[in-house]
Amino acid sequence: MNILEINHMRKSFDGLEVLKDISLSVKEGEVVSIIGPSGSGKSTILRCATMLEKMDGGDLIYMGEGAAFDHNGKSVYASKKDLQRIRHYYGLVFQNFNLFPHYSVYKNIVDAPISVYKVSKKEADERAEKLLSQLGLSDKRDAYPYQLSGGQQQRVSIARALALQPKILFFDEPTSALDPMLTAEVLKVIKDLAKQKMTMIIVTHEMEFARELSDRIIFMEDGVIQEQGTPEEVFASQNPRVREFIGKFKS
Amino acid sequence: MDFITILQQLSSGMIKTVGIFFWTLALSLPFGLVIAFGRMSKNKLVSSIFKFYISVMRGTPLMLQLLVVYFGPYYLFGIKLSQGYRFIAIIIGFVLNYAAYYAEIYRSGIESMPVGQYEAATQLGYSKSQTFFKIILPQVIKRILPAITNEVITLVKDTSLAFSLAYMEMFTIAKQIAAAQTTMIPFVVAAVFYYIFNLIVAFTMERIEKKMSYYR
Numbered sequence: 001m002n003i004l005e006i007n008h009m010r011k012s013f014d015g016l017e018v019l020k021d022i023s024l025s026v027k028e029g030e031v032v033s034i035i036g037p038s039g040s041g042k043s044t045i046l047r048c049a050t051m052l053e054k055m056d057g058g059d060l061i062y063m064g065e066g067a068a069f070d071h072n073g074k075s076v077y078a079s080k081k082d083l084q085r086i087r088h089y090y091g092l093v094f095q096n097f098n099l100f101p102h103y104s105v106y107k108n109i110v111d112a113p114i115s116v117y118k119v120s121k122k123e124a125d126e127r128a129e130k131l132l133s134q135l136g137l138s139d140k141r142d143a144y145p146y147q148l149s150g151g152q153q154q155r156v157s158i159a160r161a162l163a164l165q166p167k168i169l170f171f172d173e174p175t176s177a178l179d180p181m182l183t184a185e186v187l188k189v190i191k192d193l194a195k196q197k198m199t200m201i202i203v204t205h206e207m208e209f210a211r212e213l214s215d216r217i218i219f220m221e222d223g224v225i226q227e228q229g230t231p232e233e234v235f236a237s238q239n240p241r242v243r244e245f246i247g248k249f250k251s
Numbered sequence: 252m253d254f255i256t257i258l259q260q261l262s263s264g265m266i267k268t269v270g271i272f273f274w275t276l277a278l279s280l281p282f283g284l285v286i287a288f289g290r291m292s293k294n295k296l297v298s299s300i301f302k303f304y305i306s307v308m309r310g311t312p313l314m315l316q317l318l319v320v321y322f323g324p325y326y327l328f329g330i331k332l333s334q335g336y337r338f339i340a341i342i343i344g345f346v347l348n349y350a351a352y353y354a355e356i357y358r359s360g361i362e363s364m365p366v367g368q369y370e371a372a373t374q375l376g377y378s379k380s381q382t383f384f385k386i387i388l389p390q391v392i393k394r395i396l397p398a399i400t401n402e403v404i405t406l407v408k409d410t411s412l413a414f415s416l417a418y419m420e421m422f423t424i425a426k427q428i429a430a431a432q433t434t435m436i437p438f439v440v441a442a443v444f445y446y447i448f449n450l451i452v453a454f455t456m457e458r459i460e461k462k463m464s465y466y467r
Contacts, residue, residue, distance in 0.1 A: 087374070098370065100368070100371070101390065102389050102393070111385075112375035112377065115377075115385070116376040116378075144465065144466045146467040160375070161375075164376070
């Protein structure tokens, strides 16, 4: 079954069409990277898929359950209650972490499971401790976000998302706010998740990383998917736009 | 009249001054939040009503507002109110006025919150009220505390405006004694009282700020 299915997604901001007819589906365990120049719409796909933005037209389906269906060219969203359930299927890791600064690392991780999804304290605690050790954050359990490096903060935000046990995890340029050293530590965490067969969609500028890790790479430009395929296919693409973009990174 | 007698007479007024202060604070802080929500409403009509309210409350003297609240019911509607209404009128007047100031402070704090905090909370499934009370408000309070401290200190001094309704708080009594006995002593005592009161306020607010400095 497809974890995520997007059909004919369209989105405009103030009359400017940012996404034009995007279709994309993701299977369980698949790692998909979205690359492309700034302003190509790749972050907007993520924001629409995670319902931080409402798309104008198209279907959005998780685990076979429709969050939105296209009706005469306009997206009609499901009821609040259904959307709340569907939201539980995915997690999102932000470019600038967006941790809650007034919560400790531990509370950042356990609070949503306990107070939103009514997971027992014991269960939430077990999940948190496991994630903390898995992500090398055990000694930071009681620290506050401001006491952490950017890389540590990003790992906490990954732990926070994973604590809700999503079926699919989105990353919105997870290393853009980090220096190369910290970038490496976050990329390692994402690689480990890929090994564990976590389904992921990653918007990134890290070409080598995308190439190494992804089952599929999507190249976006001007609001459309210009090219998609395995890393080998995309990196060997004859499409001049793709070649130009990738070439810039190679040099 | 000796110093001790003056002090004794003033002390009953001090209790009433403290009463005005605490009642005003306890009611205007939550009420201010309600007004802030009205002011930030997406409904244009609602937000302009609250905007107008704030502008009137900030744009006219508090003393005049107290007089309107006290005399308004009788002058406008012929409603006769008991002696006890004097205190209630003072509290209503102060709360209506101070809530307007607090509303703008809340608004500045709420609007300064990065949108990412809302997005993260929504993403994690928090409801709108959970998001506000668990994630946003605690951070807003930390941000606006210095501005709130300013207003609270002003409130201590503004309680003396209750003399305009001849309410027997400290300043009213001080003025009466000073006039009757032709002495400056009550004013000196009053000054010392307000100053110490504000020292305590400043100290308390500093403690609260320190308590919240466990995160940045």
